[in-house]
Amino acid sequence: MAAYKHxxxxxxxxxxxxxxxxxxxxxLYQEEVFDDDDMEEVKCERTRKKQAxxxxxxxxxxxxxxxxx
Numbered sequence: 001m002a003a004y005k006h007x008x009x010x011x012x013x014x015x016x017x018x019x020x021x022x023x024x025x026x027x028l029y030q031e032e033v034f035d036d037d038d039m040e041e042v043k044c045e046r047t048r049k050k051q052a053x054x055x056x057x058x059x060x061x062x063x064x065x066x067x068x069x
Contacts, residue, residue, distance in 0.1 A: 012056070016056065021048060021051035025038075038058055
């Protein structure tokens with residue numbers, strides 16, 4: 001398991017609680033980590049917690065290169 005995936009799993013609840021998904025998704029889009037569909041999928045969720053859950057699920061799917069696989 002990649003180190004970032006281990007840390008993500010270990011600190012999942014704290015990350016979920018503190019994450020500002022609207023801000024982060026814009027950065028990930030700007031850096032071309034997320035595409036339009038990824039950004040919309042996160043933003044269309046109604047609550048901040050659900051947005052954070054979707055964003056974290058997408059991050060877990062990223063390869064070590066930071067590009068969706």
